[in-house]
Amino acid sequence: MTVTQHIASHGKTFYNPIVGAILITVILQLLQNSIDVFVKIPNRVFALTYFPPIVLLSLISSIRSDVEYNNFAISQWWWILLILFPIYIFIVFFVKRYEPYALQQRNIGVFSQSMWRNLFILFLLFFFVGYFSNNDPxxxxxxxxxxxxxxxxxxxxxxxxxxxxxxxxxxxxxxxxxxxxxxxxxxxxxxxxxxxxxxxxxxxxxxxxxxxxxxxxxxxxxxxxxxxxxxxxxxxxxxxxxxxxxxxxxxxxxxxxxxxxxxxxxxxxxxxxxxxxxxxxxxxxxxxxx
Known part of the structure; x- marks a missing residue:
């Protein structure tokens, strides 16, 4: 993040780990809350509200390892967004459209089907961040x-x-x-x-x-x-x-x-x-x- 901000701002600003972490967390949380309020995704797949924040987090942390001096560039996976976002919109539409016809599920306790489904979605999202962010040691x-x-x-x-x-x-x-x-x-x-x-x-x-x-x-x-x-x-x-x-x-x-x-x-x-x-x-x- 330090290198990303420095190159993107042409050295005019610097990254503070504490302030940066707080600001990024707040912005991503506000984005997730906005999706929850306006899109109203059902609880059975509530974790889908975290998909756009996860994509944004991956985007800002995916600076290329071969980025040139004073030339900002993110990883060349942005084209994947052209595929993922239409799929995401379709899934959300499908879930909301057929929610009234969904089978009743056991949603009480730690072993509820909704909880495990949401945990699985979160696991996939975390894997997405780890894979598409810059992980070059x-x-x-x-x-x-x-x-x-x-x-x-x-x-x-x-x-x-x-x-x-x-x-x-x-x-x-x-x-x-x-x-x-x-x-x-x-x-x-x-x-x-x-x-x-x-x-x-x-x-x-x-x-x-x-x-x-x-x-x-x-x-x-x-x-x-x-x-x-x-x-x-x-x-x-x-x-x-x-x-x-x-x-x-x-x-x-x-x-x-x-x-x-x-x-x-x-x-x-x-x-x-x-x-x-x-x-x-x-x-x-x-x-x-x-």
Whole structure:
């Protein structure tokens, strides 16, 4: 819902979980009550009054996982409504038309036929919501990462990144940004899944749903570590060694990844490499795992 509202409003509004949940519940309940008052569906299938609210709930929660930056789009199942609503109207008409001729049923107690029929209808409606809403776990984790970064909870965002089974260029950009903002860029970045090269470090080719491009560019354009880590991501050690003395005159205070890169470069000059195995979160592992 956070991503849906942000993209639909072009970033002008934000989604508050508590307020949003209350408003959505109230609106859906009012819609259900209106159907109950004006349509007067018989009690034996009273659960049908929840069908339009269920469809509306599915609609607003069915954002596509591949939605493009700043381009709102819901799942391409809207055409199903063209089939479902006529069927719904026909069923309601049929039930109301033949209600006076329906057989008398036992409608007292917890084992009444009406209760079980309505529970079955509600079960189908809940299944409808679960099936047609966005249930992509990767998309939900990406949305959570973006929300945490937007709230400046960078460490928590990085914790979610570690749970991903795979990554993409946008998540890589956000991972690098969160690592930089939490002072983990030069010592812990390669412990997280990454794809791409230095091109994914800034929102020039990839874009976040929630984090404005201007914020990322403003906070990183003058960063020396961003430039140096870009060389490491490209495995361009010659450029890294060239610019390193401008920012770190003394090699004794080099961060972990810079020390490892310098060692790789020095050994390359001797036609040698560091002895494996390499720690999984080291630059050695990233550099030689091509």
């Amino acid at each position: 990767y998309f939900h984790k990406r949305a959570k990462i973006e929300h945490l970064i937007d709230q400046r909870q960078y460490t928590k965002a990085l914790s979610v990144v570690k749970t991903l089974s795979h990554t993409d260029s946008v998540i890589s950009m956000l991972t690098i940004y969160a690592a930089a903002r939490s002072n983990k860029l030069t010592n812990h970045l390669f412990s997280y899944p990454l794809v791409g090269s230095s091109h994914v470090m800034r929102p020039l080719y990839v874009h976040s749903y929630l984090q404005p491009d201007s914020i990322i560019l403003k906070n990183t354009r003058l960063s020396a570590n961003y430039q140096l880590m870009g060389f490491l991501l490209d495995r361009n050690l010659s450029q890294f060694i060239r610019y390193l003395p401008q920012y770190y005159p003394s090699k004794s205070v080099l961060p972990r990844y810079y020390k490892e890169a310098v060692r790789i470069y020095s050994l390359h000059l001797k036609d040698s490499i560091p002895s494996p195995p390499y720690p999984h979160d080291s630059y050695y592992q990233y550099y030689f795992n091509k």
